Amino acid sequence: xxxxxxxxxxxxxxxxxxxxxxxxxxxxxxxxxxxxxxxxxxxxxxxxxxxxxxxxxxxxxxxxxxxxxxxxxxxxxxxxxxxxxxxxxxxxxxxxxxxxxxxxxxxxxxxxxxxxxxxxxxxxxxxxxxxxxxxxxxxxxxxxxxxxxxxxxxxxxxxxxxxxxxxxxxxxxxxxxxxxxxxxxxxxxxxxxxxxxxxxxxxxxxxxxxxxxxxxxxxxxxxxxxxxxxxxxxxxxxxxxxxxxxxxxxxxxxxxxxxxxxxxxxxxxxxxxxxxxxxxxxxxxxxxxxxxxxxxxxxxxxxxxxxxxxxxxxxxxxxxxxxxxxxxxxxxxxxxxxxxxxxxxxxxxxxxxxxxxxxxxxxxxxxxxxxxxxxxxxxxxxxxxxxxxxxxxxxxxxxxxxxxxxxxxxxxxxxxxxxxxxxxxxxxxxxxxxxxxxxxxxxxxxxxxxxxxxxxxxxxxxxxxxxxxxxxxxxxxxxxxxxxxxxxxxxxxxxxxxxxxxxxxxxxxxxxxxxxxxxxxxxxxxxxxxxxxxxxxxxxxxxxxxxxxxxxxxxxxxxxxxxxxxxxxxxxxxxxxxxxxxxxxxxxxxxxxxxxxxxxxxxxxxxxxxxxxxxxxxxxxxxxxxxxxxxxxxxxxxxxxxxxxxxxxxxxxxxxxxxxxxxxxxxxxxxxxxxxxxxxxxxxxxxxxxxxxxxxxxxxxxxxxxxxxxxxxxxxxxxxxxxxxxxxxxxxxxxxxxxxxxxxxxxxxxxxxxxxxxxxxxxxxxxxxxxxxxxxxxxxxxxxxxxxxxxxxxxxxxxxxxxxxxxxxxxxxxxxxxxxxxxxxxxxxxxxxxxxxxxxxxxxxxxxxxxxxxxxxxxxxxxxxxxxxxxxxxxxxxxxxxxxxxxxxxxxxxxxxxxxxxxxxxxxxxxxxxxxxxxxxxxxxxxxxxx
Numbered sequence: 001x002x003x004x005x006x007x008x009x010x011x012x013x014x015x016x017x018x019x020x021x022x023x024x025x026x027x028x029x030x031x032x033x034x035x036x037x038x039x040x041x042x043x044x045x046x047x048x049x050x051x052x053x054x055x056x057x058x059x060x061x062x063x064x065x066x067x068x069x070x071x072x073x074x075x076x077x078x079x080x081x082x083x084x085x086x087x088x089x090x091x092x093x094x095x096x097x098x099x100x101x102x103x104x105x106x107x108x109x110x111x112x113x114x115x116x117x118x119x120x121x122x123x124x125x126x127x128x129x130x131x132x133x134x135x136x137x138x139x140x141x142x143x144x145x146x147x148x149x150x151x152x153x154x155x156x157x158x159x160x161x162x163x164x165x166x167x168x169x170x171x172x173x174x175x176x177x178x179x180x181x182x183x184x185x186x187x188x189x190x191x192x193x194x195x196x197x198x199x200x201x202x203x204x205x206x207x208x209x210x211x212x213x214x215x216x217x218x219x220x221x222x223x224x225x226x227x228x229x230x231x232x233x234x235x236x237x238x239x240x241x242x243x244x245x246x247x248x249x250x251x252x253x254x255x256x257x258x259x260x261x262x263x264x265x266x267x268x269x270x271x272x273x274x275x276x277x278x279x280x281x282x283x284x285x286x287x288x289x290x291x292x293x294x295x296x297x298x299x300x301x302x303x304x305x306x307x308x309x310x311x312x313x314x315x316x317x318x319x320x321x322x323x324x325x326x327x328x329x330x331x332x333x334x335x336x337x338x339x340x341x342x343x344x345x346x347x348x349x350x351x352x353x354x355x356x357x358x359x360x361x362x363x364x365x366x367x368x369x370x371x372x373x374x375x376x377x378x379x380x381x382x383x384x385x386x387x388x389x390x391x392x393x394x395x396x397x398x399x400x401x402x403x404x405x406x407x408x409x410x411x412x413x414x415x416x417x418x419x420x421x422x423x424x425x426x427x428x429x430x431x432x433x434x435x436x437x438x439x440x441x442x443x444x445x446x447x448x449x450x451x452x453x454x455x456x457x458x459x460x461x462x463x464x465x466x467x468x469x470x471x472x473x474x475x476x477x478x479x480x481x482x483x484x485x486x487x488x489x490x491x492x493x494x495x496x497x498x499x500x501x502x503x504x505x506x507x508x509x510x511x512x513x514x515x516x517x518x519x520x521x522x523x524x525x526x527x528x529x530x531x532x533x534x535x536x537x538x539x540x541x542x543x544x545x546x547x548x549x550x551x552x553x554x555x556x557x558x559x560x561x562x563x564x565x566x567x568x569x570x571x572x573x574x575x576x577x578x579x580x581x582x583x584x585x586x587x588x589x590x591x592x593x594x595x596x597x598x599x600x601x602x603x604x605x606x607x608x609x610x611x612x613x614x615x616x617x618x619x620x621x622x623x624x625x626x627x628x629x630x631x632x633x634x635x636x637x638x639x640x641x642x643x644x645x646x647x648x649x650x651x652x653x654x655x656x657x658x659x660x661x662x663x664x665x666x667x668x669x670x671x672x673x674x675x676x677x678x679x680x681x682x683x684x685x686x687x688x689x690x691x692x693x694x695x696x697x698x699x700x701x702x703x704x705x706x707x708x709x710x711x712x713x714x715x716x717x718x719x720x721x722x723x724x725x726x727x728x729x730x731x732x733x734x735x736x737x738x739x740x741x742x743x744x745x746x747x748x749x750x751x752x753x754x755x756x757x758x759x760x761x762x763x764x765x766x767x768x769x770x771x772x773x774x775x776x777x778x779x780x781x782x783x784x785x786x787x788x789x790x791x792x793x794x795x796x797x798x799x800x801x802x803x804x805x806x807x808x809x810x811x812x813x814x815x816x817x818x819x820x821x822x823x824x825x826x827x828x829x830x831x832x833x834x835x836x837x838x839x840x841x842x843x844x845x846x847x848x849x850x851x852x853x854x855x856x857x858x859x860x861x862x863x864x865x866x867x868x869x870x871x872x873x874x875x876x877x878x879x880x881x882x883x884x885x886x887x888x889x890x891x892x893x894x895x896x897x898x899x900x901x902x903x904x905x906x907x908x909x910x911x912x913x914x915x916x917x918x919x920x921x922x923x924x925x926x927x928x929x930x931x
Contacts, residue, residue: 002084002086002087002088002089003022003087003088003089003175003176003179004089004090004091005089005090005091005127005130005131006021007021007022007175007179008090008127008130008171008172008175009123009127011171011174011175011178012123012126012127012171013123013190013192013195013196014188014190014192014193014196015178015185015188016184016185016186016187016188016198016202017192017196017198018175018178018179019178019179019184019185020198022179025198026197027196027197027198027199028197028198028199028200028201029197030195030196030197030199031413031418031421032194032195032417032418032420032421033195033196033197034197035421035424036195039116040114040115040116042116043114043115043116044093044114047093047094047114047149047154048079048080048093048094048114050154051077051079051094051112051149052077052079055076055077058074058075059075059076059077060075060076060077060078060079061073061075061077061078062078062079062080073097075097076096076097077094077095077096077097078094078095078097079093079094080092080093081093081094081095081111081135083131083134083135083138084134084138085134085137085138086137087176088133088134088137088172089134090130090131090134090135092111092112092113092131092135093111093112093113093114093131094111094112094114095109095110095111095112095135096109096110096111096112096147097109098110106141108141108143109135109139109141109143110143110145110146110147111128111131111132111135111143111146111147111161112146112147112148112149113127113128113131113146113147113148113149114148114149114150115148115149115150116150116151117150117151117295118150118151118152118155118295118296119151119294119295120148120150120157124148124150125148125159125164126164126167126168126171128146128147128148128159128161129146129159129161129164129165129167129168130168130171130172131146132144132145132146132161132162132165133161133165133168133169133172142162143161143162144160144161144162145158145159145160145161145162146158146159146161147159152296170814170815170820173813173815174815177815187202187205187206187209187211187213188206188211188213188220188223189202189203189206189211189213189214190213194415194417195417209232209233210233210234210235211232211233211234212226212227212231212232212233212234212237214234214394215234215237215259215262215263215394215395216394216395216396216397217257217259217395217396218259222259228760234263234266234267235263235267237259237260237263238260238263238264238266238267238268240260241258241260241261241263241264243477243478243480246275254387255274255275255387255388256387257386257387258274258387258390261274261390261477262390264390265390265391265392265475266392266393266394268392268475269392269473270392270472270473270474270475271389271390271391271392271459271473271474271475272389272390272474272475272477273388273389273390273459273474273475273476273477274387274388274389274390274477274478275388275477275478276478277384277388277389277456277459277460278460279379279381279384279453279456279457279460281343281345281379281453281457282343283340283341283342283343284306284307284308284339284340284341284342284343285306285307285342285343285345285450285453286304286305286306286336286339286342286343286344286345286374287304287305287306287345287346287446287449287450287453288302288303288304288344288345288346288351288378288446288449289303289304289346289347289351289442289445289446289449290302290303290350290351290354291303291416291419291423291438291441291442292350292354293420293423296322297357298322298325299319299325299328299354299357299358300318300319300320300324300325300328300423301316301317301318301319301328301438301439301442302315302316302317302328302329302332303315303316303317303439303442303443303445303446304317304332304335304336304446305443305446305447305449305450306339306342308339314443314446315335316439316442316443317331317332318435318439325361325362326361326362329358329362330362333365333371336365336370336371336374336375337365337369337370337371339370341370342370342371342374343374343377343379344374344375344377344378344379345378345379345381345449345453346378346379346380346381346449347380347381347382347398347449347452348380348382348398349380349382351378352378352380355375355378359375381449381452381453381456382396382398384456385401385456389456389459391404392404398445398448398449398452399415399448401452401455402448402449402451402452405451405452405455406451407444407447407448407451409441409444409448410440410441410444411437411440411441414441414444419438419441422434422437422438422441423438426438459474536568536570536581536583536643536644537583538568538583538584538585539573539581539582539583539584540582540583540584540585541584541585541587542584542585542586542587543587543588544586544587544588544589544601546560546589546591547591547600550591550593550595550596550598550600551600552593552596552598552600553593553595553596553598555593555594555595555596557593557594557595558591558592558593558594559591559592559594560589560590560591561590561591561592561599565587565588565589565590565601566585566586566587567585567586567588568583568584568585568586568611569583569584569585569586569610569611569612569613570583570611570612570613570616570644571583571584571612571613571614571615571616572613572615572616572619572642573615574615574897579619580642581642581643581644582613582615584613588601589601610657612646612650612654614897614899615897616638616654617654617657617658617896618658618893618896618897619638619893620634620638620651620654620655621654621655621658621878621896622892622893622896623637624651624655624878625859625875625878625879625882625892626882626892626893628858628859628861628862629862630862631648631651631652631655632648634651635647635648635650635651638651652871655874655875655878656874658878658896659873659874659875659877659878661901662877662878662881662901663877664901665881665901665902665903666705666877666880666881668902669703669704669705669880669881669884669903670698670705670707670720672700672703673698673699673700673703673705674720674721674723674724675724676700676703676726677726677727677841678700678701678726678727678729678841678842679698679699679700679721679724679726679727679728679729680697680698680699680700680728680729680730680843680846680848680849680852681696681697681698681699681717681728681729681730681736681846681849682696682697682730682731682846682849682850682852682853683695683696683697683712683714683733683735684697684853684856684857684860685712686708686860686864686872687864687865688865688867688868688869688872689865689866689867689868690868691710691869693708693709693710693869693872694708694709694710694711694712695707695708695856695872695876696708696709696714696716696717697849697852697853697856698717698849699848699849699852699887700848701841701848701887702884702887702888703884703887704852704880704883704884704887705880706852706856706876706879706880707720707876708869708872708873708876712735713735714733714735714736714738717735717739718735718738718739721739721741722739722740724739724741725741726741726742727741727742727743727744727835727836727839727842728741728742728743728744729743729744729745729746729842729843729845729846729848729849730743730744730745730746730846730849731745731746731749731846732745732746732749732750732829742835742839743832743835744832744833744835744836744842744843744844745829745832745833746844746845746846746847747778747833747844747845748845748846748847749846750825750833754767754770754771754774754822757818757822758771760818761816761818764816764818764819766812766813766814766815766816766819766820767816767818767819767822769812769814769819770809770812770814770819770822770823770826773805773808773809773812774805774826776805777798777801777802777804777805780798780801781795781798781801781834781837781844782844784797784798785844790836790840790841790842790843791840791841792837792838792839792840795836795837795838796837796838798834798837799834799837799838802834802837806826806827806830809823809826809827852883855879855882855883856876856879859875859879863875881895881903884903885903888903888907890903890906890907890910894910
């Protein structure tokens with residue numbers, strides 16, 4: 001089926017509009033749509049006439065459909081040029097023929113389109129590109145440029161249509177598929193509906209279906225995501241809302257807008273309030289509404305409304321022309337100055353833009369004046385309502401909310417775009433009726449704004465700290481509790497008698513109050529003996545030798561003044577068969593120097609030593625980090641097995657002590673990674689006690705480092721890797737793109753994304769073709785890696801395959817948005833998808849970093865929400881060392897017990913130890929053979 005430029009234009013706005021136009025259905029009428037059509041027709045006719053009159057009669061012609069005659073034509077301009085190729089046709093407003101500059105070169109043809117608005121949109125350029133595309137196909141010549149003449153000044157804009165050709169091809173393919181189908185498209189409401197002649201039938205069908213597109217502000221992406229979950233109606237969406245406790249870290253941030261809560265408000269027909277909205281209007285409210293012509297940046301009507309005592313003052317400041325705009329602005333400032341402590345109130349961003357534009361265009365009020373203070377502190381009621389107050393209406397528009405509050409406009413169809421038509425009619429005919437319409441509409445907007453503001457104020461507490469007004473049609477979300485039907489929870493009973501009866505069945509209550517009276521075994525079990533701290537048996541006593549000199553002044557003249565002082569060190573002792581408690585008692589004397597008067601023990605530093613030994617600390621850290629045991633569990637475990645009395649605070653202090661001890665080791669690992677040839681990177685989120693943060697994982701083949709940052713922006717990681725010269729392997733997160741080094745993106749991530757897309761779109765043949773092409777080029781590479789390893793010598797043979805893959809990808813005819821986005825993704829990341837083919841030892845996936853993230857995720861499960869940022873950094877230092885030991889094939893506990901801080905030195909000692917052990921075994925084996 002052939003379609004015209006009008007159908008193409010309709011599809012740019014809405015598929016449903018395209019469908020209606022293709023069937024030839026007439027709309028129910030829309031004043032703005034009719035006016036736009038008349039303006040376009042008049043502007044086109046006038047523009048064609050002006051252009052044709054600028055040349056001689058020989059240079060203008062009535063266009064011909066015969067392409068052969070066109071190629072040999074001598075005219076300069078051809079009006080209403082009919083172009084057709086297969087199922088595409090258009091009537092080009094003007095075709096300009098530009099003769100060739102040299103012999104043998106064909107003439108160039110440029111399509112010209114007339115568009116009446118002063119401001120061009122992307123759709124206007126696509127319409128011109130459609131004309132150029134059809135003309136090019138018909139003439140079989142490249143038409144790379146076109147012109148748009150638009151606006152009051154007949155401005156000419158040159159457009160490179162060749163850059164839009166691929167977009168036009170995709171759109172025409174989609175239109176052809178739509179028109180070939182017997183089923184109409186889904187009737188989805190969008191922003192264009194207010195300007196469309198088919199608005200009424202589409203809206204009626206959406207209301208009948210209770211369609212999600214009725215909710216203004218919901219994007220197509222959000223709607224499709226809900227559809228994939230089986231949610232197609234507002235009623236269905238309303239049942240997905242779950243009240244959640246707002247975290248402390250988000251208390252100062254703006255509330256997120258929830259479509260599910262909006263749907264719930266509509267279903268229950270009640271106002272729903274989130275948080276504690278506080279709208280403070282302490283002085284005289286001045287309600288502002290402005291009418292203008294956005295296409296001309298012209299504001300012609302300023303409406304302000306305020307109260308003085310019990311009377312209401314309404315002013316409508318009218319501008320006949322652009323020259324009067326400054327006058328009404330000055331009058332507006334004068335009125336503001338006459339009000340005692342005015343507070344400007346508006347609805348939406350249009351008035352905010354107006355105030356900023358007028359101050360820049362004509363100058364603002366004097367610094368420190370009443371008007372200046374009012375303009376600098378405007379209250380936008382819409383921004384206050386958004387995300388905080390949910391009215392039971394589909395949108396947050398003034399007309400919907402004011403209508404819910406009981407306000408009605410004189411003209412039911414009055415709207416912002418309708419006012420544009422009224423103003424244009426007034427300018428054309430100076431009809432007083434249109435003037436009255438506009439001033440009445442503006443006045444009623446001010447009244448509606450006052451009604452909405454008063455309603456919002458009524459939702460607030462009359463006194464600070466009191467409850468929200470208790471009305472039947474108001475729901476405070478903060479008072480609702482989330483339902484957990486399958487969890488442990490305290491039952492809520494309607495009758496208080498049921499509550500007291502239920503408490504009598506509690507386990508503790510029955511054992512301590514009921515069963516104890518009849519069961520002797522339970523009575524005896526409840527008699528807990530008092531726990532007593534046993535004196536630990538000393539396993540070893542160490543006597544300190546007298547010092548040779550004073551540690552302070554090096555004098556040898558001192559005397560003992562405290563004899564037989566004792567210090568106990570509690571530790572563990574590892575044996576080949578197990579672990580046991582080991583208590584060491586240090587006995588020493590204290591001495592006093594005759595020269596400086598200082599006192600000191602026999603062994604310098606003995607008093608500064610911890611009460612607990614290094615083996616015990618190593619064992620606690622090992623359980624905490626590698627075994628992922630909670631501190632409380634470790635404390636109970638140590639105390640029960642070894643008969644100690646370590647508290648939770650002391651166990652946590654062991655972790656802090658170890659983190660400080662190995663901070664230099666951690667920094668050394670960071671330095672090694674930043675100066676290496678390969679780096680894997682990934683990131684994940686972490687919830688702390690009072691806020692959220694992000695943990696970045698940097699790994700090589702042998703080293704692992706975890707870094708904590710407050711945000712996911714990546715500034716710290718970028719600054720850390722600013723001098724990195726190796727290859728960075730990462731996922732497709734854009735924060736890594738700014739790092740100046742060769743990069744390899746994880747192909748496993750890409751495969752997962754493609755696989756998910758195939759599951760979501762099982763009938764998308766274009767998507768399947770792209771996926772198959774990718775598997776054809778990637779599978780031989782993986783086989784080469786399995787056979788020869790990550791060696792450039794063997795992998796470089798696949799580089800021509802990559803070029804062939806991209807060449808085939810470019811030639812694929814793709815019609816769906818999903819497949820086209822995948823192709824664009826391949827093109828965008830071409831330089832980072834196959835980097836591993838050009839280097840030695842570079843993996844094609846990011847599994848090294850993902851494996852390290854899993855290690856952190858296991859620890860996060862234990863400490864999430866309970867640790868602080870300082871505590872998390874301690875955990876990350878120790879986890880970095882633990883995972884590095886694993887990557888190097890070392891035992892983390894052995895490293896902690898060794899006292900060594902350099903992991904490589906420890907690894908070398910382990911290798912030497914294994915070598916000596918192997919030599920001993922060989923010697924013993926030789927002796928046994930000889931005997």
